[in-house]
Amino acid sequence: MSYNILVTGGAGYLGSVLVPELLKLGHKVTVLDNFMFGQSPLLDCCSSENFNVVRGDARDEDILKLLLEKADYIIPLAALVGAPLCSRDKIGTITTIRDAAASLVKLASKEQRFIIPTTNSGYGIGQKGVYCTEETPLNPITLYGKAKVEAEKIVLDKGNSISFRLATVFGTSPRMRLDLLVNDFTYRAVKDRFVVIFEGHFKRNYIHIRDVARAFIHAVNNFDTMKNEPYNVGLSDANLSKLELCAKIKEYVPDFVYLESPIGEDPDKRDYIVSNEKIEKTGFNPVYSLEMGIKELIKGYKIITNSKYSNV
Template sequence: MYDILVTGGAGYLGSVLVRQLLEKGNRVTVLDNFMFGPNSLMDCCDYETFQVVRGDTRDRSLLAGLVKGKDMVIPLAALVGMPLCHRDTLGAETTNTGAIKTLTEVLSPQQKILIPITNSGYGVGQEGIYCTEETPLNPISLYGKTKVDAERIVLDRGNSVSLRLATVFGARKRMCWDLLGNELFYRAVNDRFIVIFEGHFKRNYIHIRDVAKAFMHVIDNFETMKDEPYNVGLSDANISKLQLCAEIKELLPDFIYIEAELGEDPDKRDYIVSNEKIEKTGFKPDYTLKRGIIELIKAYTVIVDSRYRNV
């Protein structure tokens, strides 16, 4: 059992992972500025092994104090996704990369780091060729660049693992609306139509519970997996936006989607990814895309943003 610091642990991924770490008997401290509200960790507060600190991950002295005695740090704190990073470029650079550099400076070499980055670091792939961990990284967005820089800092330092995550889907208390999958599902359930730009663009998906499972897998196998990056996605879900819409329509027959002839997707990522490296270490996801779609249809029947509507 480990003593673990999770920065950004109140977010979308953290709200699943922190609970699982506690259930497995680990001691967990979360550092978060709660920029998306306070509710996600309520069901962790009854654990005596859970500590929570409200603060900024960029605060060097705060971080230096919190890492003392920890076996491992899982830095989740970040400005996540292209739109948010473009709205606050300085915040993106200082949080997504700067705070990671500081972290490596305040940790001793024996303390472990397990960091997630985005597989959008692969940028635009080549038609029909799977991106592996050997494929050169070529991030397009500021988000992708800041996360790829963070991975390089962490892997150069050693005693660390990076998980290159596919687009994460799944229902949680803190839903992340601007992730392609989740937003698309919201529109499919509540608006029943969507206009797609560049529908042939492909990406890879993974359920949030399988992301948590991948983190647990690395923790259990750290010594054999360390100092490497691993892609984490569903190997049978390397699909285009139009294919994803078709999958949703199978379960929601009155959902209508059309591809626009004009306009473009500012997030240019378009690639297919091999997840063979982590699968060879014994990791296997539990959730299919279809199971996730059924879950999200239920979730977005519950979540309706009608603040500025009469119905």
């Protein structure tokens, strides 16, 4: 069965992977995005009659009203992401994540279905050796994490909704991000051959960008049995510390050197391990391993370079 799907922020890191997959399945997809990063990741979608794109702001209720008229599913991806960007624009972070979600909920009908990505960084600092489940109290540390937790509550309180608490995402995307931890460390291994890390024992969970897209499609296909619940989405065999992640990358970039600094702090203080059992029980299992992602990124970094932003 095909649906009309509205994706706000659909030209971003996740959206530019998810939207083409939704189109392949025969869904009609409308993307609302302000294209703030000056990239053009959805050009390949323009040949599809089922694709519509609107350049605009996900906080603009006049635009949202029009786009919601035909939507069966709403996927709010629009967000300011990453500690440096969120620190620079605190108001934009809150309004784009929390307030935009509230506007969508206010304007949508009870029948319209929401699938929202949040973050398992909402767990903050976990107990050593204890897995965070969906029942674990949320304790977000960063502004981004707090805004995402608030947005999740707004959407789940509406009903007819699903929240995905995503692990740290990795992998290549048409709208590439180099700042995500696996992507960043692999880039440094390939380009610089070294990295200095802070608080290398801090652990977190990871998930490939294409498995995230698969999770959304799984939710569309199984919405009635999954609705009104949050789900952790990550690789169950990838609850790794930064040092363990570096060791894994070194297997594929042998001359990669990583050092842990005895001074300094990571601005992102999250430290937890996560259980993904709940979504696995619905029949969803990731198919892209961390190793596959690292090898993919190594190839991608033969194409991508940050040199256009440097003086050398």
